[in-house]
Amino acid sequence: MTDMSPSERPKGWASEEFVNNLAKRQRSEKRFRRMGLGAIVIALALLATLLVSIIGRGYTAFIQTYITLDITFSEEIIDKKGTRDPVDLRAASYGNLVREALRKEFPDVTQRRELRQLFGLVSKDAARQLRIMVEKDPEIIGKTVPVTVLASDDVDMFNKGYIPRDVVQDDRRVKDNEIKWIDSLEAAGDISTQFNSRFFTGGDSREPEMAGIAGAMVGSLYTLLVTFIISFPIGVMSAIYLEEFAPRNKLTDLIEVNINNLAAVPSIVFGLLGLAIFLNVAHLPRSAPIVGGLTLALMTLPTIIIAARASIRAVPDSIRNAALGLGASRQQTAFHHVLPLSMPGILTGTIIGLSQALGETAPLLMIGMVAFIADIPGGAFDPATVLPVQIFLWADSPERAFVEKTSGAIMVLLAFLVFMNALAVLLRKKFERRW
Structure with missing residues (x-):
């Protein structure tokens, strides 16, 4: 059919209407490509403008x-x-x-x-x-x-x-x-x-020239550590159960729907939940990394569960059947074969979830981590703040010197986020297997 000469093709192919429609579709495709390219250029230009603005104001900090x-x-x-x-x-x-x-x-x-x-x-x-x-x-x-x-x-x-x-x-x-x-x-x-x-x-100070981010950085570290310790094992075990052991019925379908819905819930809702449970019921210390970590763990759990399930689901059934055929139990198959092969994807999803938690402010404001903390925290139960909240506090200060401090802290926060996302990409590239 493709070797036909123009004279041998059906008349419909050579009709003026067909040629005009083909030219119209080609023009439409070119317009779509130009629109896509234009959208990318605009996005990059806006991103560059934002970065230049932040760096221009913050490098003097x-x-x-x-x-x-x-x-x-x-x-x-x-x-x-x-x-x-x-x-x-x-x-x-x-x-x-x-x-x-x-x-x-x-x-x-x-x-x-x-x-x-x-x-x-x-x-x-x-x-x-x-x-x-x-x-x-x-x-x-x-x-x-x-x-x-x-x-x-x-x-x-x-x-x-x-x-x-x-x-x-x-x-x-x-x-x-x-x-x-x-x-x-x-x-x-x-x-x-x-x-x-x-x-x-x-640490933080009322005097701009004396203000620093060490307290906020240590507070962020303790908060993320608590978040990881709580959310990672619970999220991975939940994903293993739902993918490898849970029966397919209406209850598990309801659980899956709720997990997906929780991933889209505004973060401030988790802050209200942390305020109600961890402060008003459990009476944990206000403005402490332990409370912030528990609250962010609730917010990060759906992201880790979804990523872990997708990674576990990507492991071929032939791996499971081979292990079961050699006499391994379902538990041994899941933990000795499926989990190690899916771990790169799980770690990638975990790092992305933690980087999202690192940049959150609204839930931490709800649990009182907006207080002025001049000392560097010595543990997860000491009063502390985190980098996003520190940026929020400095941005609200009237002194001109806090403007550069705010932009400088944003640069440090962006550097941490870029590092964590780059680490996730490197882990995926290095350990990912294609089946």
Whole structure:
């Protein structure tokens, strides 16, 4: 039929109507391809715009402004008795050392209002830093040492260009005299920018320059650990039972329908469930990773069960029949043959479910993990927060410096999500078997 010459084909094939319809279908196919390609281009453009916006605002969160001052560790302020008692050293007013250093740097500043502005150039963390230095080396008392201390958030924002100097003084947080002092320090080489290690090692703070994500990262780790310990074994055992042992009747059909429906339930509903069961009934500690992990485990279970069932179902029946034919029981067949072969797909689904749980905020807000937590949690029962909630809290803060902290935390969260999804893809590529 395909070897016929045009003259030998049926007349309908060569008719004008057939040719026009064929050309119309081909044009329709080309339009569809262009639409699909256009949709992909638009999606990539929007994604690139989002990433550029986040990175453009957040990369400066990884650097911080510091001021170098000549600090005189006066014995009159630190240890009047001269006993070097650790209790007295810890209780000394180290903030006075910073203020005295600023007075010496700018002796012309005498008015109370200007002095308050001058002292505001340095972060409140400077006093803690000096205290740690004295506690580590009491021999430093009585000496004058150049110390690099953390600048305030306003100085940091000004140094990074987020606060312009060419606007009216009333419209910016950094005033003219503060700009003059900053320029003087910069001309003397006393202002520098360094990698902001505190962002990764410190907990949350009311002061933007002192805020970090370590507490939220540890809280996320404990929460995900509890989620995995609860959801993985229950989800895998449920999938094995439903696929290998459960009879096919109306009850199992009802269970399957409910599992599929639970996978589509809004996450805030699981938050309400966790609030009702784990807090109001079980009286577990509020804002603790144990409660967050249990709540997210309920949300992740349907995803793991569905993925595990699909992976178990993909194992050929010939594997089961061969094991049964050699005398293995159904339990031995399921756990010694079917489960190991389906484990790559199960792990992939589990990682995807955990990555979804890592980015959830609504259920954790319902169980009280929105509280301000400055300390890094030491266990699953300690008060904690997680990265998405930390981002939510910072985004609601009025200080300009928290904008870059928010974007920086989003970058870290996206890096974790990309890593977990890439790990799922690698596991599937490495261990997946095609039958």
